[in-house]
Amino acid sequence: MSPGGNGPTTLAELGEFALIAELVRDLPASDEVLLGPGDDGAVLAVGGSVVVSTDVLVEGVHFRRDWSGPGDVGRKAVAVNVADIEAMGARPQGVVVGFSAPGDTEVRWVLDLARGLRTECAEAGVNLLGGDTTRAKEVTLSVTALGTLDGRAPVRRSGARPGDVLAYAGRLGWAAAGLLVLGRGFRSPRAVVDVQRVPVVPYGQGAVAARAGASSMVDVSDGLLADLGHVARASGVSIDVSTDAFEIPETLETVGAATRVDPILLVLTGGEDHALAATFPPGSVPEGWTTIGAVTEAAEGGPGVLVDSSSFAGVPGFDHFRPGARR
Structure with missing residues (x-):
């Protein structure tokens, strides 16, 4: 079904089941998917322990x-x-994927979102297994992801030990810089705006870290200092971040100069980059x-968490329920 012409243009006109049929049409095949959309549940072949995580993205918040x-939006989800x-x-x-939207949402918008879902699934090397749709006052996506440990133990937040070193993979501060730019009504530098729209996740590096012996790991979603705080408390340790270890990209320097925000603050407290931070035994x-x-x-x-061996006086990251908090 193709939106436009004499066909339905909104979800209310198209209907739930026609929408579902359109969303799951010709999903890529995979040897790990034993049964895809069409029944009450999909069947995925997994080896050993299964890791499950869920996130919700709400229009106006995320x-x-x-x-x-x-x-x-689809790629970010x-x-x-x-x-x-x-x-x-x-x-x-x-x-x-669970998807909800007002009935007057354009079908074309939803199909473009679905293409974004498929694009990022291909980038991440995962299978889109199906989901659910319903009507709501605003667009919301709830995505549940599944993974296998391939026989390894999970890397938890509680494993950091004194003497370990702290490292990260991915980008830090870019999404926060993009949010600053967009919040001031601009669309450049394009590089940071693009990362705010679609985070650049270091796919594959989680397993790399696990195989290297990472003692703890966390996804940097709310800010480096905030998320390291979870690791520190779970592990019963202090984590000392050295600002001299960061090479600030010219793009962040440009945004910092234009907005009068120290770019190191973007790196330390900006969320939504979805980099990985982990602790490792020395060497x-x-x-x-x-x-x-x-x-x-x-x-x-x-x-x-300490910064250059001292307490950090500012807000370490984002908290959805902090008074006045907003993305």
Whole structure:
């Protein structure tokens, strides 16, 4: 079915079942998918333990339609979920998607979103297994991602030990810079705007870190310092981040100068990049990862994150329920 012409143009005109048929039409085949959409559940072949994670993206909170195209929204929905599977040291395998929208939403917009879902699934190496659709007041996507540990133990937040080194893979500060730019009504530098719309997840690096012996790992979604705080508290340690270890890209310097925001703050506290941060025994940081700090015994005030061996006075990252919080 093709929207436009004399055909239905909104979801209310198209109907739920015709929409579902359109969304799952010609999904790519995979040896790991034993049964795809069409029954009450899909069947996925997994070896050993299964890792499961769910994220919800809500219009006006996680994306704005005047800032992001439907393809961007679809890609972001997959990326932010698969990043959680990566952070457990697992190999992502599949995603299921719950989608809700007002009845007057254009069919073409939804089909473009579906193409974005498929594009990022291909990028991440995962299978789109199906999902559900319903009517709602705003566009919402709930994505559940599944992965396999391939016989390894999961890399948890609670494994960091004094003497470990801290490293990251991916990008930090780019999405926050893009949000600053968009919030001021601009669309450039394009590089940071694009990352705000679609995070660049370091696919495959979660398993790389696990094989290298990572003792703990986390997906950087709410800000590096905020997410490292989860690791520090779960592990009962302090994590000391060294700002000298970061090479600030020229693009972030440009945004910082234009907005009067120190670019190192974007790196330390900006969320939505979905980089991976992990701790490793000394000498085991794998290629593709950048060392940025160390794990020490818990400081006098208790487990937490230090910046250049001192307490950080600012807000360490994003909290959905903090008064005044907004993306």
